[in-house]
Amino acid sequence: MQKLQLLQNQFNPTSDDIFFHIVQAPPDPIFGIANAYKADTSNTKIDLGVGAYRTDEEKPYVFEIIKKLEREVVNDPTLNKEYLPIEGLADFNKGCQKLMFGQNSPLIASGQIVTAQCLGGTGALRVGFEFVKRHIPGDVYVSKPTWSNHNQVIERAGLNQFEYPYFDPKTKGFNCAGTIECLSQARMGSIVLLHVCAHNPTGVDPTEAEWLQIADVCKKRRLVPFFDCAYQGFASGCIEKDVFAVRKFAELGFQMIVAQSFSKNMGLYNERVGAVHIVTSNKDISARVLSNLKIVIRTICSNPPAIGARIAAKILTDEKNFNAWVEELKTVTGRIIKMRTLLKQELDNLKVPGNWDHITRQTGFFTFTGLTPEQCDLLTKQYHVYLLRSGRMSMAGITSKNVRYLAESIKAVVQKK
Amino acid sequence: MQCFRALRYFSVWSQVPMGPADPILGVAAQFKADPSTTKVNLSIGAYRDNDGKPVVLESVKRAEQIIKEKKLDNEYLPVEGLQSFIDASIKLGYGDAYYAQNGKSIAGCQVLSGTGAVRLGFEFSKKFLPQGTKVYMPNPTWPNHHNIARMAGLEISEYRYFDPKTRGVDFSGLVEDLNKAQNGSVILFHACAHNPTGCDLTTAQWTQLLDLTKKKNFLPFFDMAYQGFTSGDVNKDAEAVRLFTAQGVPIVLGQSFAKNMGLYGQRTGCLSFVCSNQQEKDKVVSQLKLLARPLWSSPPLHGARVADIILNTPELNQLWLQEVKMMANRIQLMRVGLANTLKSLGSPHDWSHISKQIGMFAFTGVGPDHVKELIAKYHIYLLSSGRISIAGLNEGNVKYVAEAFHDVTKNTKL
Numbered sequence: 048m049q050k051l052q053l054l055q056n057q058f059n060p061t062s063d064d065i066f067f068h069i070v071q072a073p074p075d076p077i078f079g080i081a082n083a084y085k086a087d088t089s090n091t092k093i094d095l096g097v098g099a100y101r102t103d104e105e106k107p108y109v110f111e112i113i114k115k116l117e118r119e120v121v122n123d124p125t126l127n128k129e130y131l132p133i134e135g136l137a138d139f140n141k142g143c144q145k146l147m148f149g150q151n152s153p154l155i156a157s158g159q160i161v162t163a164q165c166l167g168g169t170g171a172l173r174v175g176f177e178f179v180k181r182h183i184p185g186d187v188y189v190s191k192p193t194w195s196n197h198n199q200v201i202e203r204a205g206l207n208q209f210e211y212p213y214f215d216p217k218t219k220g221f222n223c224a225g226t227i228e229c230l231s232q233a234r235m236g237s238i239v240l241l242h243v244c245a246h247n248p249t250g251v252d253p254t255e256a257e258w259l260q261i262a263d264v265c266k267k268r269r270l271v272p273f274f275d276c277a278y279q280g281f282a283s284g285c286i287e288k289d290v291f292a293v294r295k296f297a298e299l300g301f302q303m304i305v306a307q308s309f310s311k312n313m314g315l316y317n318e319r320v321g322a323v324h325i326v327t328s329n330k331d332i333s334a335r336v337l338s339n340l341k342i343v344i345r346t347i348c349s350n351p352p353a354i355g356a357r358i359a360a361k362i363l364t365d366e367k368n369f370n371a372w373v374e375e376l377k378t379v380t381g382r383i384i385k386m387r388t389l390l391k392q393e394l395d396n397l398k399v400p401g402n403w404d405h406i407t408r409q410t411g412f413f414t415f416t417g418l419t420p421e422q423c424d425l426l427t428k429q430y431h432v433y434l435l436r437s438g439r440m441s442m443a444g445i446t447s448k449n450v451r452y453l454a455e456s457i458k459a460v461v462q463k464k
Numbered sequence: 465m466q467c468f469r470a471l472r473y474f475s476v477w478s479q480v481p482m483g484p485a486d487p488i489l490g491v492a493a494q495f496k497a498d499p500s501t502t503k504v505n506l507s508i509g510a511y512r513d514n515d516g517k518p519v520v521l522e523s524v525k526r527a528e529q530i531i532k533e534k535k536l537d538n539e540y541l542p543v544e545g546l547q548s549f550i551d552a553s554i555k556l557g558y559g560d561a562y563y564a565q566n567g568k569s570i571a572g573c574q575v576l577s578g579t580g581a582v583r584l585g586f587e588f589s590k591k592f593l594p595q596g597t598k599v600y601m602p603n604p605t606w607p608n609h610h611n612i613a614r615m616a617g618l619e620i621s622e623y624r625y626f627d628p629k630t631r632g633v634d635f636s637g638l639v640e641d642l643n644k645a646q647n648g649s650v651i652l653f654h655a656c657a658h659n660p661t662g663c664d665l666t667t668a669q670w671t672q673l674l675d676l677t678k679k680k681n682f683l684p685f686f687d688m689a690y691q692g693f694t695s696g697d698v699n700k701d702a703e704a705v706r707l708f709t710a711q712g713v714p715i716v717l718g719q720s721f722a723k724n725m726g727l728y729g730q731r732t733g734c735l736s737f738v739c740s741n742q743q744e745k746d747k748v749v750s751q752l753k754l755l756a757r758p759l760w761s762s763p764p765l766h767g768a769r770v771a772d773i774i775l776n777t778p779e780l781n782q783l784w785l786q787e788v789k790m791m792a793n794r795i796q797l798m799r800v801g802l803a804n805t806l807k808s809l810g811s812p813h814d815w816s817h818i819s820k821q822i823g824m825f826a827f828t829g830v831g832p833d834h835v836k837e838l839i840a841k842y843h844i845y846l847l848s849s850g851r852i853s854i855a856g857l858n859e860g861n862v863k864y865v866a867e868a869f870h871d872v873t874k875n876t877k878l
Contacts, residue, residue: 069592072750075757078543099539107537121528127518129510130728133489166576169761177615182480199758203587302477316540317765327477338483345486345608346615347583348576352764353729 076195076435084433092431093453095444098247098412099316100379103446108379110314112371116361120354131350133341135164135322139356142363143307143322147276147290148297158330161337163323163344164351167316168277168308169196171323175273175304176204177343178325178336179238183271186237188230190214192415192437194247197240197275209233214249219405219417223257227264235269243305244289245278245411248439252282252410258292262299272296272303280312280376282410284384302326309359311412312376318355383412386445393454400461414440422460430456487607487847495845503843504861506852509659509824510728511693511791514858519791521726523784527773536769541762543753545574545734549768552775553734556698557688557719559706566709569739571748573756574763577733578689579608581718584735585685586616587755589650589716599650599685600642602626604849606659609652609687621645626661631817631829633663639672647680655688655717656701657823660851664694664822670704677713684708689720694823696792698724698785714738721771723824724788730767791855798857799826805866813878826852829878830869842868 074082080096094101102108120126134140140162144155154160165171179185187206189197190213201208212225230239241261244252253261265272274293282289293305302325309320325340327333344350362368391406406414418426418438426432432453434440445453485493491507513519544550550572555563558570575581589597599618601609602625613620623645624637642651653673658664665673677684686705692698699706708715714737721732735752739745756763774780803819818826830838830850838844844865846852857865 069744069747069751071747072754074750075543075753082542097540107539109538113538118532121532128520128524128726128729129518130508130722132493133486166760166764169758173759182477196757196761199754203755203758310540314538317538317762319760319762319764325477332477332480335480335482336477338485339480341486342483342611343615345489345579346612347580347759348731349579349608350489350729350731352576352731352767354766355764 080433080435083427087431087433089431091452093433093444093449095432095434095440095442098311098441098443100311100314100412100443101446103382103448105444105446105449108314110372110375112362112368112375113314113358116358116368117354119361120357126357128353131164131353131356133344133350134162134337135351136353136356136360138364139164139360140322142360144324146279146286146363147293147305147307147324149287149294152294152297154297154326158333159327161325161327161333161340163337163340164356165306165321165323165344166319166348166351167310167321168275168306169200170319170347170351171306171308171321172197172200172275173204173347174340174343175306175323175325176201176206178340179273179304180204180206181343182339183236183238185271186234187240187273188233188237188270189240190242190246192248193240193242211239213246214251214415216417219251219415220408221251221253221257223253223260227260230261230264230270231268233268233270236271237268238271238273239265240273240275241292243274243276243279243292244282245413247277247411248413248435248437249415250409250411250413251415253292255291255295258295262296262301265301266299272301274303274305276305277308278311278411279307280373281380281383281412284377284380286373286376297326302328309355313359313362313372315355315359318358319352320355320359383442386442386450387414389447389450390442390445390454393451394457397454397458399454399458412441412443414442416440416457418457418460425460425463426456430459432456491845491847494839498843498845500843502864504845504856504865506844506846506856506865509723509853509855511723511726511824511855512858514794514860516856516858516860519726521784521787523774523780523787524726524770526780526783527770527777530773530777531769538765541574541765541768543757543762544572544749545763546765546768546772548776549772550574550734552772553719554736556775557691557702557705557717557734557736558709559699559702562706562709566738568742569745570736571739571745571752572734572736573749573752574768575718575733575735575756576760576763577722577731578687578718578720579612580731580760580763581720581733581735582609582612582687583616584752584756584759585716585718586613586618588737588752589683589685590617591755592751593650593683594648597648597650598646599652600645601652602654602658604660605652605654618650621649623651625658626663626827628829631663631827632820633665633669635665635669639676642673642676642680642682645680645682649680649682650685651677651682652685652687653704655686655691655704657690657694657825659689659823660825660847660849661827662821662823662825663827665704667703667707670707674708674711674713677708678711683716684713685716685718687718690723690823691719692724692785692788693792696789698788709738714740721767725771725774725784727767727770730770731764732767732771795824795854798854798862801859801862802854802857802866805863806870809866809870811870811874813873824853824855826854828852828869830873834872834876837872838868841872844868
């Protein structure tokens with residue numbers, strides 16, 4: 048019936064109403080929930096939807112170091128509002144490389160890393176995949192499940208996508224054997240989208256040994272790793288440990304793409320701060336790659352927004368600022384880990400049926416609770432607890448004050464016949 | 465370990481050719497690298513004051529102070545951006561009267577400056593207009609228009625615009641080409657201060673194009689990057705947009721605040737579609753969001769907040785209008801200065817087109833060989849098309865530039 052309606056509404060060049068045939072697009076699965084939460088008038092409502100950090104008072108949090116540096120940037124009389132270069136702020140880019148690949152990575156010195164500032168993680172992914180489409184087109188393998196916007200970005204870039212079975216619903220852990228099996232059937236030259244740490248939405252990460260297995264199959268099938276890193280610092284609490292996979296693959300000689308976001312770990316969400324890195328085999332190829340990256344960027348935004356990158360650069364290039372940031376990040380991450388522990392305790396105390404070990408085992412912002420879509424709907428409609436229908440819960444939205452209510456609500460929906 | 469090492473020597477990227485340097489930003493990079501003390505940058509479209517310095521507007525500084533005092537958070541904007549900015553931007557573009565009557569049916573989305581407006585607008589057009597719909601662009605146009613259309617998968621056609629003989633608009637050629645265009649085509653118009661030629665259409669000409677648009681059911685896509693910056697009057701500069709909308713013609717409008725608010729690096733812009741009613745507008749906004757999400761998830765906040773505060777705070781709005789007028793006036797002064805100085809040097813050529821053209825840019829008429837000499841001998845940086853950014857001229861360098869132009873053209877044809 049809908050298709051017929053669409054056909055009937057086809058744009059008729061002689062008609063006056065050129066947009067008549069347009070249908071309402073579905074709300075974004077994630078932002079849509081944020082809107083619903085906002086509209087809810089209940090005073091017990093809990094927002095576990097969007098991956099944005101909240102304090103124990105349920106307030107958004109601006110890092111103190113960010114506030115300080117933002118003041119510096121806005122008040123600096125030597126700074127103006129001129130265009131950044133297409134590839135962004137040089138200091139920022141250099142700082143991103145060091146944070147991702149290591150202060151002393153030989154790849155930086157050898158000019159094998161091509162970096163461009165991008166519009167947050169999404170921007171880096173889109174630029175990376177547009178580059179892939181134009182220069183090394185191939186099938187893209189994404190984890191099942193993955194962040195919903197991954198699928199849209201890859202589709203808009205005009206690439207085919209397939210899934211590898213990442214999450215094992217039985218163990219609520221990483222399905223290593225299944226992933227390796229699937230990737231070993233992939234066509235040579237395919238691209239594999241890998242979450243560096245704090246997998247979104249499952250919170251489940253491969254172990255170091257499992258990463259080596261993934262590296263092995265990528266080498267055998269000549270797969271190109273495309274890493275998405277949105278939570279460096281949020282997984283283990285140690286920024287070096289969190290990017291083990293990227294540094295290991297780099298050490299093993301992989302040429303690859305990395306998308307890096309500072310939305311969460313610097314709380315710079317709305318300033319759209321990120322970077323894309325392409326690792327090549329030598330600096331001559333790097334120059335060619337950069338020239339083509341710039342063409343992609345030029346047709347999306349011409350050049351990236353300045354203020355967020357200036358703030359981030361001050362952190363990445365100044366030791367005092369950097370240490371202050373790392374300390375604050377540890378506090379923020381510590382609170383999320385504490386909430387995981389608290390929730391598990393409450394669930395255990397209430398003797399909620401089921402095994403809830405995964406809540407403390409999983410890392411980062413999110414937990415894949417294992418709740419069904421119907422249970423999630425009930426949680427929302429009856430208990431005003433907002434989460435994704437996939438069962439993904441943002442732990443950053445839990446507080447010491449609402450954790451008990453949350454546990455009780457979970458108990459109620461799990462026990463409901 | 466051996467096989468891993470071999471990976472380094474097999475290059476995944478070996479087939480990647482060197483991409484061409486951006487014709488505009490490439491020249492700016494050349495300028496930056498030049499150590500000469502007499503160098504002049506007439507390449508990039510960015511305003512400079514009489515000392516050749518970039519300007520942060522006073523209205524912008526004050527808006528930033530207000531933001532600082534409010535101690536706001538850094539949460540994600542919604543996918544469509546800052547709503548109060550979108551509303552203020554639409555009001556500025558379409559005019560108070562039209563906005564009061566039709567604001568509810570204009571679908572708006574905050575975007576990454578003018579580039580983002582064109583990209584999102586073209587992606588939307590590709591997705592929702594019938595397959596095979598072409599976008600017609602003026603010849604010449606900002607080169608990035610072509611790149612963006614290609615990336616969005618839209619087929620491009622051109623309509624004649626600049627007449628090199630008269631150094632003005634080839635209007636009969638324009639009308640002829642648009643008459644031949646397919647019904648329902650997207651027509652890209654520069655709302656004011658045509659880039660790169662500086663040649664704008666008259667009201668009579670716009671009226672003729674309006675009739676043609678109605679006859680052929682064109683979808684006009686106005687790219688407006690210089691509102692206020694052109695004549696000094698924001699309403700006058702939006703005349704074409706308002707002429708079309710007053711007659712009920714649905715348009716697409718891309719607005720940039722890079723130049724008129726000096727917010728260049730903040731990437732502040734707005735894209736809007738005139739719809740039939742509020743329900744349609746809601747649907748269009750929902751579809752714009754679906755396309756924006758995989759481009760940038762949500763737009764950057766800072767510049768939009770600044771623009772929002774300026775447009776919605778009466779004293780700041782007044783101050784801004786004065787500042788924009790001042791910038792436009794200085795540019796006009798430099799146009800006249802350059803043209804007159806060339807005349808007084810005894811140039812055999814007619815340079816009056818420089819003072820007749822309008823906006824940031826002048827299509828001087830010099831060719832690629834002249835340009836090479838201007839760069840190599842005089843360290844004056846401009847585009848090989850002969851386009852100069854008037855904003856790069858000031859009382860300190862206009863004589864030097866005039867002398868250089870005179871020197872390289874006195875014995876040649878233009």
